[in-house]
Amino acid sequence: MSATTIPVKQGIYHKAGSLRRERRWALWTAYLSLIVSAIIMLAPPVYMLLTSLKTSAEVADQSGSPWWVSSPTLENYWALLGNRMFIDFFLNSAKVTIAVVALTMVISVLAAFALGRMRFWGSQALATGVFLTYLVPDTLLFIPLYQIVGGLGLLDNAWGLVLVYPTLTVPFCTWIMIGYFASIPKELDEAALIDGANWMQMLWKIFIPxxxxxxxxxTIFAFTVSWAAFVYPTAFITSPAEMPMTIGVVSQLIRGDTFAWGQLMAGALLAALPPVVIYAFLMDYYIAGLTAGATKG
Amino acid sequence: MADGGAATLPRIEAPGGASLKRFARRRSTIAFLMTLPLIAVIGGLVVWPAGYAIHLATLNRRMTSFIGLGNFEILLESETFRMVIFQSVFFAITAVILKAAIGFWLAHMLHHIPANGQRKWRGMLLVPWVIPPALSTLGWWWMFEPTYSSINWILNIFAIPSVPWLGEPWWARISVIIVNVWYGAPFFMIMYLAALKSVPEQLYEAAAIDGATSWQRLRYVTLPMMRNIISITVLFSLIVTFANYDIVRVLTNGGPRDLTHVFASYAFQVGILAGNIPRGAAVSLFMFPILAIIAFFVLRGVNRRNKEEA
Structure with a gap:
């Protein structure tokens, strides 16, 4: 009797054990791949940070490990913060980005409200058109826009960028706002209409909150895109006084044959700081905006 | 009494109907005014420039006379441009496949670990996507730097000989792809993770009861549920990667010997730097048919998805 039950019991335990082992293996594989990929994903920014903390002499010294800083210093950062040109890059970026974000949000919220809630002739076609323009890349448009901006006399002028950046931001922002507005129940605007609200009040008092x-x-999307924009400023801006951060760091901090790598990396990190800070504090909104394009639309 | 009622009813309804019509007309007027800025942006900054690009591409270098398809002919005859076509297609397809595969793998791994740890890992893995690509590519450039490559330093520890990252054409091509995959894979991971979370748990339970292996669960439950989002993401990324400019400009600037140029960087070189605006416009217009085909499929996928959700 007992001789026949024991193998059965063993069979059951064996099966349960293998299931648990399989789970454990899956978990180990998951953590292993996450650790490896996190190292790869974070290596370039970390290496930039390490380099930015080195003196020029230490960067030039090739005997030690490049992944180690023997005498960390902030002198590269101080040099940049005392550099009038670098401060100008920052101010230009801030000026252009704030103007573009404000412009974008006004245009896209108004349009999304009209397209999503107030059906009119051609509104469906226009909504599809918004999505299609989102798919048109800036690298297809920069040459004709170069001619157009040049014709307006805005080449080499930061305000010229305010004119063209909406091509990058408006379509996507309108598109995700249409999605968000569509998810608001219809009863809410009917109630508002019955209470005698006009369209502007409805938008301002109900839809926006x-x-x-x-x-x-x-807003985060518009901010990060305008801050990171590279094609348009590279094409339109040639004098350092009008350059925003991205192109300023890439073109002006690289001089001659001996690169000041420490300063270059410090500049790149400082330029990347605003989007990274926003991401660190508003990660959930950031990700919501990222996935909204495909899940809401 | 009944007559009176019948007589008064239409009188109430008639003004009501008229005001409803007036209301609707007023509504569409307001709506049109609200969309006017959007129409101005789309029309003035996208549609008109796109049409203008076609006009520009048919002019001669000094933009004085019409030469029809001359620019396109010259481009197609040039050896350099044929390499640009090859490199753009090779770059976009390889990079997108790698990004999608790595993104899918990471999303899966992230989905497997306990939920309270996911946020932290997701936050770390998305960092490459957050840094403006022109700036992070500077960091990569410094890591690839031939005299002092920190990547080669690590490879040397494992007794792997140094790699001439940006010096040799094929290694330069691979370097550009590596940077693009590093930058774009987190985006795929986030999209797929969102999609994975939307697959109902009951489907996996049912599959497990039926004795499905993990491979079968992936093949017959996960993939069919995610098919649409995978295709939208891949097609969308194909557009963005195809039109990429930042990484090539910062990392190789087209070199060595113009072999890593893609459409965007070559259009920039020809159109802005060399000052041949019409030919530059022609180069960037080569992207248009490919992008139009991809856009068609994206739109179809999005519409289908909307219908599924409705």
């Missing part, structure tokens, strides 16, 4: 997470996500 209710869709606030979407508005934050769209």
């Amino acid at each position: 209710v869709a606030l997470p979407g508005i934050i996500a769209a």
Whole structure:
């Protein structure tokens, strides 16, 4: 009797054990791949940070490990913060980005409200058109825009960038705002209409507060895109006084044959700081905006 | 009484109907005014420039006379441009496949670990996507730097000989792809993770009861549920990667010997730096048919997804 039950019991335990072992293996594989990929994903920024803390002499010294700083210093950062040109890059970026974000949000919230809630002739076609323009890349448009901006006399002028950046931000922001507005129940605007609200009051008092997470996500998107824009400033801006951060760091901090690598990396990190800070504090909104394009649309 | 009622009813309804019509007309007027800025942006800054690009591409270098398809002919005959076509296609397809595969793998791994740890890992893995690519590519450039490459330093520890990252054409191509995959894979990971979370748990339970292996669960439950989002993400990324400019400009600037140029960087070189605006416009217009085909499929995928959700 006992001789026949023991193998059965063993069979059951064996099966349960293998299931648990399989789970454990899956978990180990998961953590291993996450650790390896996190190292790879974070290596370049970390290496930039390490380099930015080195003196020029230490960067030039090739005997030690490049992944170690023997005498960390902030002198590269102080040199940049005392550099008038670098401060100008920052101010230009801030000026252009703030103007573009404000412009974008006004245009896209108004348009999304009209397209999502107030059906009119051609509104469906226009919504599709918004999505299609989102798919048109800036590298397809920069040459004709170069001619157009040049014709307006805005080449080599930061305000010229304010004119063209909406091509990068408006379509996507409108698109995700249409999605957010569409998720607001119809009863809410019927109630507002019965209470005698006009369209502007309805947008301002109901839609904007209710869709606030979407508005934050769209604002973050517009901010990061305008801050990181590279094609347009590279094409349109040639004098350092008008350059925003991205192109300023890439073109002006690289001089001659001996690169000041420490300063270059410090400049790149400082330029990347605003989007990274926003990401660190508003990660959930950031990700919501990122995934909204495909999940809401 | 009944007559009176019948007589008064239409009288109430008639003004009501008229005001409803007036209301609707007023509504569409307001709506049109609200979309006017959007129409101005799309029309003035996208549609018109796109049409203008076609016009520009048919002019001669000094933009004085019409030469039809001359610019396109010259480009197609040039050896350099044929390499640009090859490199753009090779770069976009390889990079997107790698990004999608790595992103899918990471999303899966992230989905497997306990939920309270996911946020932290997700936050770390998304960092490459957050840094403006022109700036992070500077860091990569410094890591690839031939005399003092920190990547080669690590490879040397494992007794692997130094790699001439940006000096040799094929290694330069691979370097550009590595940087693009590093930058773009987190985006795929986030999209796929969102999609994975939307697959109902009951489907996996049912599959487990039916004795499905983990491979079968992936093949017959996860993939069919995510098919649409995978295709939208891949197609969208194909557009962005195809039109990429930042990474090539900062990392190789087209070199060595113009062999790593993609459409965007070559259009920039020809159109802005060399001052041949019409030919530059022609180069960037080569992207258009490919992008239009991809856009068609993206739109179809999005519409299908909307119908599924409705």
